[in-house]
Amino acid sequence: MNIDKLNETCIDILKELGNIGSGNAITALASIIGKKIDMKIPSVKLMDFNEVQNIFGLADAIIVGIYFDLEGSVKGNILFSLDIESASYLIEYLMGVNVGEEFSDIEKSALQEIGNIMAGSYVSSLSTLTNLDMKISPPAISIDMAGAILSVPAIKFSELSDKILFIETEFFEGSKLIKGDFFLIPDIESFDKILNALGVELDG
Template sequence: MLVYLFDHMEEFQFDVLREVGNIGAGNAATALSKLLEKPVDMMVPQVKLIPFEQIPDIVGGAEEVVIAVFLRVVGDAPGNLFFLISRESAVQLLSKVVGSQELMKALENDSLDLTELQVSALQEMGNILAGSYLSSLADFTQLSMSPTVPSLAIDMAGAILSYGLIQFGEMGEHAVLIDTTFHDGEDQVEGHFFLIPDPESFGKIFAALGVPLE
């Protein structure tokens, strides 16, 4: 059923998903600008529907060490949500919020210890990004979709996804990928936003977007 859906989606239907991403990026840019106290621009280069098992490949492979903010989506269309960025991108973000020269040295030496302040800052930024995209999707679909308190992990991408399976239970087989690039005039940071609806949620979301399952 899902394979049929993806094979028969028209370009305008992907445009709806891109619009969700663009509105979410705009909301996230506004929120991050307030947090960083400087202008932030965000772009959504692409939106894709991908099989769950391809997620590690998007971020450099299953053994690539990444920083992930992940949470559970509750409401009318429950699911799981991950925001993954590289360690280097995390350093760039944190240096603007908490002045993390110590973290930069730690990452260069493959030491992954974070202070409580650094963890809190990354969680807040991840929560802003995830909440912005989720709010955009909820507005488009008119479905109730709320995030739980985010968790943070630093590990290989494959291990993070495996932990997510244990933490949140069985996930759906496909994910909505929204690639995000944001910059503040000095640095450019790329991140990957993955929404993995529960199997029974896919039909609700896409029907609400005008793409009913057949």
């Protein structure tokens, strides 16, 4: 399958998967912090890798990236990212501590667990919708420049695809805006499996 030939129907279905997955992930986060969370309708786009760093403004913008391998019937990666302000707020709320200039090991571990619960909920909803076996690996966290974090999946999948499914999720706890982004990066064969499982016929 050539991802560049995805028609509008396929894109709409991928967007709907993103909406449902994000909604379930936010529900999981709300259960962690014990607060009501309101979510904007996610922005879902199929993008080129070289467009992604523009999401963060500059390639040298520092972000928190929580990275997972996709395992089972679907191969690829998921990256969940938070800007530093959002990550700091979640830590301060959950742990009752002010984050210093750098995240401590225990604070990084807490962020990994947040990412793990949200990504796990996201993948579980996709697995249910497609009836495909989908699992995630244990999380790996990196706090670095956006360009460096995004280079990991870009290098790994550059020979298979230069496309990435981007799900921008903005949610609110009270008046506080928290921005988290999911990057779903299935390989080409797995994109095909997902769409076939949904009964989609591709043009071309």
